[in-house]
Amino acid sequence: MRIGVTGGTGFIGKHLTRNFLRQNHKVCILTRKPDSYQSDHKNLEYIGWSVDSINELVDKLEGMDVFINLAGESINNGRWTEQQKERIIKTRIQVTDTLMKLFSELYDRPKLFINASAVGYYGTSLKQTFIENDLSTSGDFLAKTVQKWEKHASKAENLGIRTVYTRFGIVLDKQEGALPKMVLPYKLFVGGKVGTGKQWLSWIHIKDVVNLIDFIIHNGEFEGAVNFTTPFPLQMNEFGKTIGEVLSRPHYLPAPSFALKMMLGEMSTLVLDGQKVLPNKAQQLGFKFEFPTLRETLMDIYRIK
Template sequence: MKIAIAGGTGLVGQALTDHLIDKGHSIFILTRNSSNKKEKANVTYVEWLKESSSPETSLDGMDAFVNLAGESINSGRWTEEQKKKIIESRISSTKEINKIIGSLQNKPEVLVNASAIGYYGTSETQTFTEEDITPGSDFLASTVYAWEKEAEHAKADGVRTVFTRFGIILDKDEGALPRMMLPYKMFVGGKIGSGEQWMSWVHIKDVVGAIAFCLENKELEGPVNVVAPEPKQMKDFGKTLGKVMGRPHWFPTPGFALKVAFGEMSVLVLEGQKVLPAKLDDKGYIFLFSHLDDALSDILQSK
């Protein structure tokens, strides 16, 4: 397959690119600056989001588009300016993807657009699947709702459209896990906030595997929860992390301290949602890591 990827240099994008190359696919990475990119077998860099760029000339005949572009929600305190960046970066890149697709004579079969389980809002008591169609009311939920609505426009061009709603992605070097590991490395790991909040996690290898599964499985469209089938409450996640690291789980971090330190962004660790991968299970995706202890052991032993 010929696959165009926006956001191909981020955590998920790099892992996905390597996986798809290994499978024999040709990858076209959309980038703001193609001149300083190292050449790589089966990878073509295509400049976009600049007045001088015309990406559509290089992308006709793509089999698929994957849109992972957007400002990281972990990139800084959620000031009004930062929240505006988070939303606008996602909407603008998705609009551009739709514009490119609309201009192509030979359109892709599928668009896999990144999304997030933040769509559902937060809850300690509910269990969410893709059948829950009412979004939450907080900042992340409204961001995801607007993001998916923009991506949905690709359907008007006859493109199968998938919204991969990522949970908390576990990776050794990037994302949430390195920050969560740090207190345990210093022997002061423990319960965060109430500990009752749910953490719907997923190993980076299953993120990549699920995206590839969505590219290939023509029966999948709309929202797809990309989370492991066994979410954990934060207190149990911490105990498992401490056990795998060989460190004690004893020193609690009160919620108010995190609110002072991170402001509204503290919702990422103090609140959560229990989300299940109903569609992936239904269509037969086999998780590499269903159990948290196996996932953490693999990550910590890697590299």
């Protein structure tokens, strides 16, 4: 199988690439800085690209079985100034629109297009539970960003390509993503409740991210939005307590909302607000989570028996 990836050198992209190579698939990673990467694997190729290089890419990308778009400015890179928010949106839309132009030029288009998305689509709530059929009525920054991103990616459907939007919750991994920052206070013996502690955290183990994407590739029934979250989301206080219990650290020192808002500004919504999101479609179509509970996830990540 030939698989193309944008954002393939990022957190999720690296895990996916390793998985695809283990399965002997051929992986083409599109990057703006191909000279920064060297492949010592016969099935891995780094291809330079930009918004102006569509014609040069057509021949190289003919006959892809799957294309996965993970590219976009991280939402965790500093305070959300107006300039940063514009960059978060612009990088996602530019890459996606360029891919749509590229796909339209291909004679043999990908059979499947997987576009990254996020549970931020639904907005925040303490009381609601969200599944894929729920429409967003939120006007906050993250919701509007994801809504716009999915709308631009939906052009692939008009080209006859099976299209999936991976609405990621918080992806947990030992080295990258949010977990190392969440665990650090506990390692320093100063962990505790964040904000009210009542906000919901919808999360997923990085291994289940890889497994579910693999499952989607081989199951043609998947189309549209797919929630990448565990069946057992937790409120933040319970999430923190579980970290403390698994790592044998206390959970006692609160981080008040006002302090986080002063420190992080609008970006504080990432830790002070949340949404309870369930993987309805994945479960209906037969996917089995390897790490459904937080305790199982943390024990695997930190090699605790």
